[in-house]
Every structure is written in C-alpha cells, then in structure tokens.
Amino acid sequence: MEAKQHSLKSLKSYPEAGGRSLAAAAGDVGGGGGCRAGSAQMEMEANIQKAIDFKVEGHRCYKEKKFREAIGKYHRALLQLKGVHLVDGTTGSEVNLLSQAAVKLTEEQRRTVEITEIECYDSLTACLLQSELVNYERVKEYCLKVLSHQRDHFKAMYRAGIACYHLGDYDCALRYLRDAKHREPSDTNVLRYIQLTEMKMSREGQRERESGKEALG
Numbered sequence: 001m002e003a004k005q006h007s008l009k010s011l012k013s014y015p016e017a018g019g020r021s022l023a024a025a026a027g028d029v030g031g032g033g034g035c036r037a038g039s040a041q042m043e044m045e046a047n048i049q050k051a052i053d054f055k056v057e058g059h060r061c062y063k064e065k066k067f068r069e070a071i072g073k074y075h076r077a078l079l080q081l082k083g084v085h086l087v088d089g090t091t092g093s094e095v096n097l098l099s100q101a102a103v104k105l106t107e108e109q110r111r112t113v114e115i116t117e118i119e120c121y122d123s124l125t126a127c128l129l130q131s132e133l134v135n136y137e138r139v140k141e142y143c144l145k146v147l148s149h150q151r152d153h154f155k156a157m158y159r160a161g162i163a164c165y166h167l168g169d170y171d172c173a174l175r176y177l178r179d180a181k182h183r184e185p186s187d188t189n190v191l192r193y194i195q196l197t198e199m200k201m202s203r204e205g206q207r208e209r210e211s212g213k214e215a216l217g
Contacts, residue, residue, distance in 0.1 A: 125139050139160075
C-alpha cells in the first residue's frame with residue numbers, strides 16, 4: 001500500500017501580508033471572539049496532526065500484516081478528523097471549522113484533511129479485504145466515501161465493484177468495474193471480475209427466462 005506522508009506546518013509559518021502570522025492575527029480580532037477563533041484554530045491543527053500520526057501508524061501495522069491493529073489506527077485517525085467539527089456554544093449546531101476559519105487556513109491544510117481521509121478509508125478497505133470473513137457492505141461503504149472525494153480513484157472503483165459482486169448486485173458491480181477498466185484498461189483483476197460479473201448476469205437472465213416459460217405453462 002502506497003502512502004505519501006503529508007507533513008503539517010505550524011500556522012506560524014504562514015505569514016499574512018505585513019509580516020504577521022495568521023495565528024497572531026487571529027488572536028487580535030474581536031477580543032474574546034479572536035481568542036476563541038485562535039483556540040479553535042490551534043485545536044483543529046492539533047487534530048489534523050494527530051490524524052496524520054494515527055494514519056502513519058496504521059500504514060506501519062498494515063505493512064506488518066497486523067490488519068486488526070491497522071483498522072483501529074485508521075478509525076482513530078478519522079475520529080481526530082471529526083474533531084475538526086465543533087458545537088456552536090450559542091445555537092448548539094455543528095459548525096465545520098474548515099469553513100468557519102477558511103480565511104485563516106491555507107489550501108495546503110485543507111487538502112491535507114481531504115487526503116488523510118481518503119487514505120484512511122482506502123486503507124480500511126484494503127484491511128477489510130484481508131479478513132477471513134469479509135464485510136462487503138462495509139467495504140462498499142468506505143469505497144463510496146473515497147469516491148465522494150475523488151471520483152476517479154481506481155482502487156475505490158475496483159473494490160466497490162468487488163463488493164457489489166459479492167453482495168449480488170451485479171448491475172452495480174459492472175458499473176464500477178467498467179469505470180475502473182476505463183481508468184486502467186489492461187488491469188487483469190478488473191477484467192477477470194468483469195467477466196465473472198457478466199457470467200453471473202447471463203446465468204440470472206437465463207434462469208429468469210426459464211422461470212417465465214414455466215409460469216406460462
């Protein structure tokens with residue numbers, strides 16, 4: 001499993017126009033409101049870094065074939081990313097910190113959150129497929145989460161196709177597998193599953209035709 005590490009820089013390393021750091025600027029805005037914003041920003045940055053750390057630990061466990069431990073690490077990473085949300089103290093509504101503090105965040109940080117989430121869900125599917133009894137519903141769920149961020153993610157399309165195949169949803173399986181084939185036309189695993197899926201669909205169609213003939217007498 002390929003894992004590209006994404007280091008997270010401190011907010012202090014991103015100066016705004018005029019030479020002051022964004023963290024310092026956040027503390028100056030609106031008195032108490034500025035302090036809350038600065039505190040939320042620091043908490044968010046810490047959560048992102050913890051998520052990256054857990055993801056890296058998950059990759060290490062995966063390479064050591066400790067799949068159960070790896071799954072736990074990836075879930076903890078995703079839990080940290082949920083910490084990017086806070087509960088508004090006045091309305092009780094959930095507010096996304098990335099949106100709330102967008103002016104104070106760099107595009108690199110926003111992208112880091114997305115990439116970390118994609119890698120965690122992608123790695124979770126890889127771990128689940130190593131299980132003796134594979135939970136294909138969960139595999140499909142995680143693949144769809146990856147595809148919601150990156151529609152052309154090859155592994156997610158392929159694994160979603162596998163999951164749908166084993167769940168008996170052959171139309172869905174064929175759709176994802178053909179999307180994967182469009183991305184990697186010569187991948188033998190994709191081609192094999194397309195063939196298996198088409199065979200299943202052909203047999204089902206034949207059984208339906210035979211059942212129809214019997215019903216007609």
